[in-house]
Amino acid sequence: MKMEVWSNLGSILATLIFIRSVVREYFPRELCDLFSKSLRRLLGMVSSYISVVIEENDGMKVSEVYEAVQTYLSARSSSAAERLKLKKPKNSRDFTFSMDSNQRISDKFEDIKVRWAFHSIELSQKTRSPWNPGSDEKRYYELKFHKKHKHKIFSEYLPHVITEGKNLELRSRNRKIYTNEYRYWTSVVFDHPATFGTLALETEQKQEILEDLERFSKAEKYYRQVGRAWKRGYLLYGPPGTGKSSMIAAMANFLDYDIYDLELTQVKNNTELRKLLVATTNKSIIVIEDIDCSLDLSDRKKKKKPEKDSEEKEKPSEPSKPEENEPKEDSKVTLSGVLNFTDGLWSCCGSERLFVFTTNHIDRLDPALLRSGRMDKHILLTFCKFGAFKTLARNYLSIEDHELFPEIQDLMEAVEMTPADVAEHLMKTSGNPTSALQSLIEALRDAKERRATAPLNGSISEENTSATAQGEA
Structure with a gap:
């Protein structure tokens, strides 16, 4: 009985496909489009599978979801697809593979099997997008799966694909180190060889730092649960020559983060400081080296008020010599601005970021800068043991x-x-x-x-x- 049903169904489908070809050949285009839509709707009612289409273009830019899917499938397509495209993106360290047009591969997620296909359709002059006139192809990925898995695919599998794709892209790209020129960041490729294996630290201290970094990198849900921005502050202090800069490089290499080396004396005011913060990316380390030398961030309780002596008033004023640690005259960044930069409302404009300050003289810094929430972990880098x-x-x-x-x-x-x-x-x-x-x-x-x-x-x-x-x- 079942064989007879399937045989009849196959005959019906074959007849419909034949009719569609005849309609396309002899009837107006509007009628052809209407018939094609009706046929697809009918096949969708009969089929037990769902297809999800992820197009390349999202308005005037490439869709982030499309890029994440492409990266996620690149590792799998190298072993499953029969025909591949080889390329090396500008910011990537390695070659990447992608499926050629009309290629299909399978994927598995918690015993659920899905199929991915890549399609590329050449567009006519009339059908090209006005938002992207230079594109002569429509490219998209198609995900196909059984209807009974619809909820799990949408709620778990697709978020997993996007997250994994973004992580793969971060790991394969060339990491960069940025420096600020007034309101803007400029960058070069970061290729520092320092790792925790090469750092001159005692084993216990090294292990403690590694565990803290790893715990932070996996704590997105925890930070959201407790209502805190996903960031962490480190203060590296100790005499010169104890490896503070090498520690920062090792952190970046361990976490695969970019570095933003902030020069406070190049920032005119607190507003520009906030703009620089907003322009940083996720998964990055924001560094201020020798913070006690950048601006006047010393302990406010230790500052002595100037004594006004009548005799001194009568003396002719001599031109003062600029101190070595005195900031530039045009820099109006304040201690309050730096505190808000690290722990204020604007500090949550981004996630998975480390704020790392270094100093040779921790006793000179204002206690407000050192408290938990701003500098959560203090690391003493001292003389060689x-x-x-x-x-x-x-x-x-x-x-x-x-x-x-x-x-x-x-x-x-x-x-x-x-x-x-x-x-x-x-x-x-x-x-x-x-x-x-x-x-x-x-x-x-x-x-x-x-x-x-x-x-x-x-x-x-x-x-x-x-x-x-x-x-x-």
Whole structure:
């Protein structure tokens, strides 16, 4: 009985298709279009499948959904499609594949099978879009699935495709580092080699930072649930030469984020600062290095009010010399503007962003800038310990152990030296680990002797100065 029904249904469909071809051949175009629409409606009533069309153009620009679907299917089409298109987008690091016209591939989502097809139709002069006159093709993807899965496809599968497509695009593109020129950002390709594997940090501290970053990158639902903008602030502080800039580069490489290196002295006022913030993208790190030197963001309680002495009034005023850390005269960015930039209403104009400030003198900063919600995690990058030294020895000398290591460990417990200074000694004699380690030992011994012979009240400051002088130079 079932075979007879299907046979009759097949005959009916074949007859309808034959009629459609005859109509197209001998009847006016308006009647043909009406018949085609009626036929499609009839076939849709009989069919158990639904088709969703995702067109390339969304008005005057390319549809974001179309681009996300194209990226999502690129990895799958390379192994499933019979004919592929190969290209290398301008901002991508790798080649990408896409389906050629009229190619079909299958996909699976939680035991639901779907089929994707790519279509490209050549347009006549009359049918070209007035919004995109240069396009001579209509390109679109078609998703086909069974009706019984309609709810799950719309509520779960399509959002999964779009999210995964955007993530794949971010991972494959060339990341960039931006700098501001007044109201605008300019960029170059960011290709810094620093990773957490090469950072000179103690293992426990490195692991703690990695876990915090990974937890943040997966916490979109949590931040929305608690009613907070999806952002996090990091303050990196410590002496010069302890790896603050390398830490930022390692963060960007670990998360695949762009970097916006903000120079506050180039910003005229708080309004321009907000405009720069709005122009940043999601999945980015907004950096202000040496924030204590950029503007007057020092602790308001420690500022002394100028004493007005009558004798001083009578003295002729001398031209004041600009201080090294004094901002440019045309910059009117205030502490309040920076606070609102990091934690005000405008800070939520975007998501999945890190605000990273660096300073050599944390005690100079206003406490309002340091509180949780603005700088959520304070990371002290200090002098080189033995664990960090072993990372440097592996990076620069390709060794895991050496007979001179015990002596170096003893000296590092007694002497403070920055990772930058340690690295400089390890680089002096390429290809000869023993000579490099001996050079480091001599420098550590000299620092230890200076500390022993220096006056008690100035020993620490003198040692810190000598240990960091080479890194600052």
